[in-house]
Amino acid sequence: MSTIERSTAPGPGPLESGPTEAPAQAEAPKISNAPSARFTSIAANYIDERTSISAVVKEFGRKIFPDHWSFMLGEVALYSFVIIILTGTFLTFFFQASMAPVTYDGSFVPLKGVEMSSAMSSTLNISFEIRGGLLVRQIHHWAALLFIASIGLHMLRIYFTGAFRKPRELNWVIGFILFILALAEGFTGYSLPDDLLSGNGLRIIDGMVKGVPFAGSWLSYLIFGGEFPGEQIVGRLYTLHILLLPAIIVALIALHLVFVVVHKHTQYAGPGKTNENVIGYPVLPVYAAKAGGFFFIVFGIVALIASFFTINPIWNYGPYDPSPVSAGTQPDWYIGFADGALRLIPPGLEAVIWGHTYSFNILIPIAVLGLFIVTVLIYPFIEGWVTGDRREHHILDRPRNAPTRTAIGAAGVTFYAALWAAASSDIIATHFQLSIEAVIHTIQATVILGPIIAYFVAKRVCLALQKKDREIALHGFESGRIVRLPGGEYIEVHQDVDEYERWKLVSFNEYKPLMIRPNARGKITQTQRLRGRMSNWFFEDRIAPVRKTDVERQSQHH
Amino acid sequence: MAHDDSSGKDLAATSSGAGGLSLDRDLVPSKQVSGGLAVISDDNLPDPGLPPHRKRVTDQDPKKASTAQRQVYTLFYLSIAGSIFAIAAYMAFPINANDPGSVRLNTVFLGLGITLALMGIGLGAVHWAKTLMHDEEGIDIRHPVRSSDEVRARAVEIFHEGNVESGFGRRSLIRNSLIGALVAFPLPAVILFRGLGPQNEVPSELLSHTMWKAGARLTLDPSGLPIKASDVTLGSAFHIIPEGLNDAPDRLEQKAKAAVLLMRVNPADLNVSAGRESWNYDGIVAYSKICTHVGCPVALFEQQTHHLLCPCHQSTFDVNNECEVIFGPAKRPLPQLPITVDGEGYLIAQSDFHEPVGPSFWERS
Numbered sequence: 001m002s003t004i005e006r007s008t009a010p011g012p013g014p015l016e017s018g019p020t021e022a023p024a025q026a027e028a029p030k031i032s033n034a035p036s037a038r039f040t041s042i043a044a045n046y047i048d049e050r051t052s053i054s055a056v057v058k059e060f061g062r063k064i065f066p067d068h069w070s071f072m073l074g075e076v077a078l079y080s081f082v083i084i085i086l087t088g089t090f091l092t093f094f095f096q097a098s099m100a101p102v103t104y105d106g107s108f109v110p111l112k113g114v115e116m117s118s119a120m121s122s123t124l125n126i127s128f129e130i131r132g133g134l135l136v137r138q139i140h141h142w143a144a145l146l147f148i149a150s151i152g153l154h155m156l157r158i159y160f161t162g163a164f165r166k167p168r169e170l171n172w173v174i175g176f177i178l179f180i181l182a183l184a185e186g187f188t189g190y191s192l193p194d195d196l197l198s199g200n201g202l203r204i205i206d207g208m209v210k211g212v213p214f215a216g217s218w219l220s221y222l223i224f225g226g227e228f229p230g231e232q233i234v235g236r237l238y239t240l241h242i243l244l245l246p247a248i249i250v251a252l253i254a255l256h257l258v259f260v261v262v263h264k265h266t267q268y269a270g271p272g273k274t275n276e277n278v279i280g281y282p283v284l285p286v287y288a289a290k291a292g293g294f295f296f297i298v299f300g301i302v303a304l305i306a307s308f309f310t311i312n313p314i315w316n317y318g319p320y321d322p323s324p325v326s327a328g329t330q331p332d333w334y335i336g337f338a339d340g341a342l343r344l345i346p347p348g349l350e351a352v353i354w355g356h357t358y359s360f361n362i363l364i365p366i367a368v369l370g371l372f373i374v375t376v377l378i379y380p381f382i383e384g385w386v387t388g389d390r391r392e393h394h395i396l397d398r399p400r401n402a403p404t405r406t407a408i409g410a411a412g413v414t415f416y417a418a419l420w421a422a423a424s425s426d427i428i429a430t431h432f433q434l435s436i437e438a439v440i441h442t443i444q445a446t447v448i449l450g451p452i453i454a455y456f457v458a459k460r461v462c463l464a465l466q467k468k469d470r471e472i473a474l475h476g477f478e479s480g481r482i483v484r485l486p487g488g489e490y491i492e493v494h495q496d497v498d499e500y501e502r503w504k505l506v507s508f509n510e511y512k513p514l515m516i517r518p519n520a521r522g523k524i525t526q527t528q529r530l531r532g533r534m535s536n537w538f539f540e541d542r543i544a545p546v547r548k549t550d551v552e553r554q555s556q557h558h
Numbered sequence: 559m560a561h562d563d564s565s566g567k568d569l570a571a572t573s574s575g576a577g578g579l580s581l582d583r584d585l586v587p588s589k590q591v592s593g594g595l596a597v598i599s600d601d602n603l604p605d606p607g608l609p610p611h612r613k614r615v616t617d618q619d620p621k622k623a624s625t626a627q628r629q630v631y632t633l634f635y636l637s638i639a640g641s642i643f644a645i646a647a648y649m650a651f652p653i654n655a656n657d658p659g660s661v662r663l664n665t666v667f668l669g670l671g672i673t674l675a676l677m678g679i680g681l682g683a684v685h686w687a688k689t690l691m692h693d694e695e696g697i698d699i700r701h702p703v704r705s706s707d708e709v710r711a712r713a714v715e716i717f718h719e720g721n722v723e724s725g726f727g728r729r730s731l732i733r734n735s736l737i738g739a740l741v742a743f744p745l746p747a748v749i750l751f752r753g754l755g756p757q758n759e760v761p762s763e764l765l766s767h768t769m770w771k772a773g774a775r776l777t778l779d780p781s782g783l784p785i786k787a788s789d790v791t792l793g794s795a796f797h798i799i800p801e802g803l804n805d806a807p808d809r810l811e812q813k814a815k816a817a818v819l820l821m822r823v824n825p826a827d828l829n830v831s832a833g834r835e836s837w838n839y840d841g842i843v844a845y846s847k848i849c850t851h852v853g854c855p856v857a858l859f860e861q862q863t864h865h866l867l868c869p870c871h872q873s874t875f876d877v878n879n880e881c882e883v884i885f886g887p888a889k890r891p892l893p894q895l896p897i898t899v900d901g902e903g904y905l906i907a908q909s910d911f912h913e914p915v916g917p918s919f920w921e922r923s
Binding site: 062063064107108109127128129130131132134135138167200203204206207208210211212213214215216217218220221222223224225226227228229230232236262263264271272274275276277278279280281282285286289290292293294295296297298299300301303304306307308320321322323324325326327328329339342343345346347348349350352355356357359361362386387388389390391392394425426436437440499500502503506507509510511512513514535539544545546547548549551 | 591594595596597601602604605606609648651652653655656657658664665666668672673676677679681682683684687688691693696697698699700702703752755756761762764765779780797799808810811813814847848849851852853854855857858867869870872874885886887888890918919921922923
């Protein structure tokens with residue numbers, strides 16, 4: 001792997017000899033005789049002779065990473081995961097994952113003498129007895145929310161810029177599995193304190209599991225170690241939450257990052273940026289300082305939020321009891337889409353057929369969500385098949401330059417958002433003084449119509465933006481300067497964009513729909529027809545990028 | 559303008575299998591992989607190349623650079639101050655028993671110190687990188703992810719040699735028996751998970767019975783005090799558990815099935831179906847509180863309309879019509895508990911529920 005440096009490398013420590021010096025000229029690193037330098041060189045030698053680490057430094061030390069704010073989203077996800085691991089480890093020292101009943105005797109007065117599980121009682125103790133315990137608990141929970149939110153945004157960035165295209169399809173799949181695992185981590189963690197709200201969440205899971213054909217009641221029985229709620233579930237979720245799921249997540253994150261290194265990071269289209277190069281900053285020192293510093297900034301922001309804003313105040317909810325529940329119960333936001341799907345299903349969808357109950361009111365939402373998840377998971381392969389493009393893509397698309405993909409994404413986001421809103425249907429109803437029926441019916445309509453509308457609006461907006469880009473590339477932009485011509489006519493002077501700016505507007509991929517032709521045996525196969533229809537759907541409406549001929553014709557015109 | 563659409567390769571890929579395709583790929587250098595439907599144009603505008611580098615103000619003005627340097631080390635010093643502040647706050651703001659205010663002070667000041675410690679490092683490092691570190695962009699060259707042809711050929715050769723030397727392909731009996739063994743060996747592990755639930759019980763049996771039995775008094779949740787019919791005034795609603803539930807060893811499991819909502823409505827308003835005439839007592843009706851959708855407690859009683867609302871998914875049940883579903887995802891009405899009064903005027907159950915309560919399950923008919 002060769003690194004072409006556009007300029008000479010800076011010498012070590014450009015600032016030591018005073019800030020007046022510009023970044024130093026290239027010079028062979030000299031080993032000075034200062035004791036500290038001697039120690040460093042001895043230590044480096046010691047380690048290298050036992051690990052070959054120099055090869056790693058040579059390979060990765062000056063590796064180039066491109067810079068863009070949207071590349072930060074995945075970093076936020078990674079850093080929140082580190083924060084979660086750090087704070088979670090602290091919490092394990094105090095939390096007791098047991099449902100053995102105890103009588104609470106801690107310092108939170110309103111719950112004194114109440115019977116609850118050890119899990120709930122120890123969570124209260126973390127919050128009210130241990131200095132900094134509440135802070136760490138809140139950092140843990142806020143970081144968990146940030147983890148899932150940033151994965152979601154990171155995924156949207158990947159999707160809308162087409163970063164999932166070859167060779168990164170498999171990394172999209174890994175990342176999406178990480179998203180699902182993050183949801184699982186969130187839900188298991190949320191359930192651990194065994195408070196009223198989380199217990200109700202488990203009750204809903206229990207009800208859904210029981211609705212599974214053939215095995216439902218047995219699955220529930222095995223999951224809960226007997227009848228719901230039993231005394232097992234918190235301990236079991238704890239094992240998943242702190243051992244199994246984190247181990248899988250760590251392994252997949254490692255794999256995810258290995259692929260980032262193997263593929264090298266994508267970059268946005270821009271002058272000088274090609275499919276064959278990466279332009280950006282080297283790991284040492286700039287990227288290390290920026291990324292390392294950014295970890296502390298993310299941690300600092302989460303700590304700041306956790307210092308001032310309460311999250312999941314279980315002491316207000318009380319211990320789990322199957323009977324009481326308060327109005328306006330809601331899951332953590334990331335489970336909302338699933339809860340919303342359960343709420344939106346029309347009434348009456350349950351049937352007894354030949355002596356067995358089919359709970360379609362549960363199975364249909366699960367099937368719809370499953371289909372949605374699988375579609376997102378395999379989207380890169382669908383688009384790859386439609387375009388038939390087997391080239392590697394390292395230049396990101398601007399979302400407008402892939403109108404159909406962007407429109408599909410907008411439809412998906414709308415679908416998700418409608419399900420998510422449904423999880424708050426009762427809050428919406430009480431807050432805006434509407435009837436719950438009206439809210440549910442409106443959201444039901446939105447789940448179906450919303451994505452369709454979003455699809456067409458997004459597609460038209462993309463095409464319009466592409467037209468605008470074409471216009472600017474050819475005719476320049478309106479300068480705001482009004483000139484009166486000798487004939488008395490007023491015109492606004494258009495100013496040409498410079499070639500760097502123009503390059504951003506014209507460098508994108510264009511695709512045309514498939515021309516169906518018979519294959520070697522003279523037949524047109526069904527898959528060909530399907531691919532023809534799909535490619536038509538994707539690429540029938542399109543704006544071609546500005547070509548050299550267009551520009552020349554334009555300049556003659558002037 | 560070449561439109562490289564369904565040219566021969568593509569069709570070969572979809573119809574005549576991998577043979578033609580791999581041949582194709584071996585012939586074509588990796589840079590010219592099929593672009594599928596992509597429009598390959600030789601009329602593209604030229605890439606102007608990297609724009610000229612613009613120097614930062616800190617590169618041009620030594621004063622600005624020294625200001626930036628000052629800012630960076632000040633931020634790092636602030637971080638140290640934050641860490642010390644956090645340790646001091648830990649000691650200065652202890653948590654005192656029974657004083658929720660002390661928890662808040664401890665959280666806020668400890669948190670502020672930690673925030674300062676973290677942000678000082680973070681902002682300092684980023685500021686350093688942005689203002690003082692060398693900022694000319696570097697260029698790395700990408701290589702195709704695909705391994706080179708020699709490497710691929712060698713990999714194929716290695717597998718081939720492995721196959722020949724082991725006889726994996728040739729000795730099919732060994733191979734197939736090994737595959738069979740590998741499929742079979744995890745099965746005992748699956749069976750082990752039967753132990754997650756207690757032995758000798760059938761879940762559908764457990765789900766079909768609750769703690770209610772003939773003569774069991776209706777008692778208040780959570781106190782467990784029995785309730786008289788005369789205490790239940792018109793329009794009121796009570797959360798009810800069976801007598802003795804609080805002392806049961808499996809209190810929560812029993813409560814998750816036996817919780818009941820007791821209401822009194824005008825007997826004239828009730829539509830009672832045949833066979834259930836004696837299940838209410840003078841307009842006092844008892845229904846399972848466990849939602850027939852996914853089991854949340856149906857705890858919200860609307861006094862005017864006699865509707866019960868589940869707060870989880872908004873299934874709505876009409877008490878006047880034997881709790882049939884009038885809105886929401888649930889299908890089945892809430893099961894009714896037949897009740898009457900005993901000699902002392904206390905409300906008692908006539909029997910258990912006549913059907914399983916709570917969410918539907920497969921064996922339920």
